[in-house]
C-alpha cells in the first residue's frame with residue numbers, strides 16, 4: 001500500500017540500474033555525468049552488493065604470464081592483446097577518476113610462482129614481452145633474480161614479476177563509487193530485489209507480484225552479472241563461485257607484498273595488514289563451482305590450505321580467521337556482454353574474473369549505448 005507521496009516522488013526515473021556492484025554503480029555515475037539532470041535509481045537486492053564486487057581479492061591485474069599463454073591457446077594474438085589493453089587501461093582509468101589514496105591502490109607489482117609444471121612456459125617469456133611491447137613500450141615480465149627472500153617452498157623454482165600490476169582495497173573502491181553516487185544525487189536502494197523486468201514498458205518490479213512495488217523508467221540498465229538469467233534468459237552466462245580466505249594477523253612480518261598468482265592465475269594471494277589473503281582454486285571443482293549459492297566448497301578450502309602450508313608458507317599451520325564466497329560470471333568469451341535488448345533496456349554483464357580492472361569501463365560502454373538510442 002503506497003502513499004500519495006511515495007507514488008508522486010519515488011516511482012518514476014529516467015534511468016534505473018538493476019544491480020549495485022562495480023558495473024551498476026559505474027553505469028549510474030557515468031550516465032549522470034553525461035546527463036546531470038536525469039533522475040537515476042540503483043536497485044540492489046543485498047544490503048551490500050551481493051555478487052562479486054565486495055567479495056573479490058582486490059588484485060589490480062591484467063594477466064600473469066601463464067594465464068596469457070593459456071589464453072593464446074583459445075584466442076588470437078589480437079584478441080589477447082585487446083583484453084590486456086582493456087584491463088590495463090581500465091585500471092589506469094579508475095586510478096585517474098578516484099585517485100590512488102581513495103582506492104587504497106599500491107603499485108606493488110604482480111608476481112607468478114613457477115613450479116616444475118610451468119617451467120617450460122618460461123621459454124615463451126620473450127615472445128609475450130614482444131607481443132605486449134606496443135602497449136607498454138617496455139618488457140612487462142621479468143625474472144626475479146633472488147627468490148630466497150620470499151621464503152616460498154623449494155617447489156617454487158622461479159618467480160616472474162609483472163611491474164605494471166598492483167593491488168587495491170576492495171572496500172575502498174566500492175566506498176569511492178558510493179561517495180560519487182551520493183555527490184551526484186544518485187539514489188541507491190538496497191534490499192531491493194527486482195523480481196520482474198518489463199522490457200517493453202520500461203518497468204521493474206521489486207518484491208512479489210501481488211505485493212511488489214513497480215518502478216518506471218525511460219531507460220533501464222541491467223548490471224546483474226552472474227544473476228542476469230533470472231531476468232533475461234538465453235544468455236551465455238555461467239556462474240563461477242570463488243573462495244577467499246584470510247589468516248590471522250601473523251606474528252612475524254610477511255616479507256613480500258604484491259599480487260601473487262599461481263597455477264595460471266587460478267590461485268592467488270596477497271599480504272593484507274600482515275595477514276595472508278588466499279583465494280581461487282575453482283579449477284579443482286569447476287562443475288561444483290558453477291553455482292550462485294554463497295557457500296564454502298570444502299574440497300577447495302582444503303586444497304588452498306595445502307597450498308598455504310606446502311608452497312606459500314612452508315611448514316606454517318594454516319590458521320585462517322575468515323572465509324567467504326563470491327560469484328563471478330563466465331561464458332565462452334572473456335569479453336563482457338554489453339548490448340541493448342531494445343530501445344530502452346541495455347545490459348553490461350558477464351565480467352569474469354577481472355571486473356576490478358574492466359568494471360568502470362564496461363559501465364562506460366553501456367552508457368554509450370544507452371545514450372545513443
Ligand SMILES: Cc1cc2nc3c(=O)[nH]c(=O)nc-3n(C[C@H](O)[C@H](O)[C@H](O)COP(=O)(O)OP(=O)(O)OC[C@H]3O[C@@H](n4cnc5c(N)ncnc54)[C@H](O)[C@@H]3O)c2cc1C
Pocket residue numbers: 018019020021022023024043044045046048049050051052053054055056057058059060061192193194195223224225226227228231241242243244279325326327328348349350351352353354355356357358359
Ligand atoms: C572471490 C572473487 C575474487 C575476485 N578477485 C578479483 C580480483 O582480484 N581482481 C579483479 O579484477 N576481479 C576480481 N573478481 C571479479 C570481480 O569482482 C567481478 O568481475 C566484478 O565485481 C563484477 O562486477 P559486477 O558489478 O558486474 O557484478 P556483481 O558485483 O556481481 O554485481 C551484481 C549485483 O547485482 C545484484 N543483483 C543481482 N540480481 C539482482 C536483482 N534481481 N535485483 C537487484 N539486484 C540484483 C547482486 O546482488 C550484485 O550486487 C573476483 C571475484 C570473486 C567472486
